[in-house]
Amino acid sequence: MAISLFDMLKIGIGPSSSHTVGPMKAAQMFVTGLQEDNLLAQVSRVRSQLFGSLGATGKGHGTGPAVVLGLEGHVPEQIDPTIVNPRMDEIVSSGRLNLLGAHEVRFNEPDDLIYHRKETLPFHPNGMIFSAFDSEDRIVSEKTYYSVGGGFVVDDKAAGADRIVEDTTKLPYPFKSGAELLRLCQENQMSISDIMLENEKVWRSEEEIRDGILQIWGVMKECVQNGIRNEGILPGGLKVKRRAAALFRDLKNKTRMDMISPSLGAMDWVNLYALAVNEENAAGGRMVTAPTNGAAGIIPAVLHCYTHFCPNSDEEGVVRFLLTAAAIGILFKENASISGAEVGCQGEVGSACAMAAAGLAEATGGSPEQVENAAEIGMEHHLGLTCDPIGGLVQVPCIERNAMAAMKAINAAVMAMRGNGEHFVSLDKVIKTMRDTGLDMLDKYKETSRGGLAVNVIEC
DSSP: OOOOOHHSSEEEEEEEIIIIIHHHHHHHHHHHHHHHHTGGGSEEEEEEEEEEHHHHHHHHHHHHHHHHHHHTOOOOSSSSSGHHHHHHHHHHHEEEEETTTTTTEEOHHHHHHOOSSSSSSOOSSEEEEEEEEEEEOOEEEEEEEEOOOOTTTEEEGGGTTTTTSSSSOOOSSSSSHHHHHHHHHHHTTTTHHHHHHHHHHSSSSSHHHHHHHHHHHHHHHHHHHHHHHHBBBOSSSSOOOOHHHHHHHHHTSSOGGSOGGGGHHHHHHHHHHHHHHHHHHTTTTEEEEESTTTTHHHHHHHHHHHHHHSSOOOOOHHHHHHHHHHHHHHHHHHSSSSOOHHHHHGGHHHHHHHHHHHHHHHTTHHHHHHHHHHHHHHHHHHTTBBOGGGOOEEEHHHHHHHHHHOOOOOOHHHOOOHHHHHSSHHHHHHHHHHHHHHHHSSSGGGGSSTTHHHHOOOOO
């Protein structure tokens, strides 16, 4: 199966790729299917049922509004984030929604949007069932979907292979492991970004690839700026205060010599970039899943570090960075998981850290072996990381966790670049270990808010 960079790094909205982006896509897929099967005119109402992690923490993740607006035909990469909650309020108060924006049906929230907090569907924790009924309340169509992390969605036909994207495109340089990727680089005297670029050309021209990558980078930069600009309290009830704007003002008023030391001055800025992105995510703003929304601040923060603090950084380096990050993300997607509901936060923040570390090593001239080493270091030191959001919100500890992981990614790249690429634990071994650890992890530590900090910190 083939996965593109543009599958791994998708433009969407917050606060969660698996709980917001994926469900919106699934709902839109369901009603589009009704239209394609000439069933839409028969539909009088649609019931959406959310299971597993979606049922347990969906309210805090904005899953309900995402599903309802998906039924109206909206898609994550195009929707204006500012209309989501007002439109949801309008639908609830009027008791009517427009399937695909064209066919009006009745809507009663308690009956038509159901959160099953303790029930899970087979194959994956993020399950959904959509049922369309006619005027006599008979089922016209019913389908099951799974949001498997990073905004990826599969239906029940793909169950059991839910980490694989349904694309059979033949790639010039296919790889399914880090070892295979390194072998391709050695045999063809190519970098990892070169390999990834050639594979991307089966879908798009080189100009389109570069333009698309720079568009993604543009959204990342805009997200940072929005995070710096916006202030106040994040939604959801925890009363978490946004910090990025105040931190930015503080940093602008200091010279680097005012900070801990000249060499550590960049640390404050990297923290700022990560906090800004994840505060925007928590507020439902526009983001790039990298590879998920919960871990969306890590790659932008490290990329900002590259462009602002690395000598000789340039646009070409940004392209190489993101091509390489995507290649590493594909390895995690195909061989383990990037879903916090499946393997804990090690699958989200850990994968993002590895991707960012590899991207930075590539952009600063690292060999394929050094890049692979950087990714391995980034993941190895996130093994066992649980997903335990307080109140089911992507805020505590998620926002700070991105800042910490961004710094780990930079250090991983630095350590790898100081070596020659030889190391004891391979990337493939650490990916397998992450997968095995996730399987062993209790469900209460996998985005259900029934363990860890989520039960040991009082919501206030």
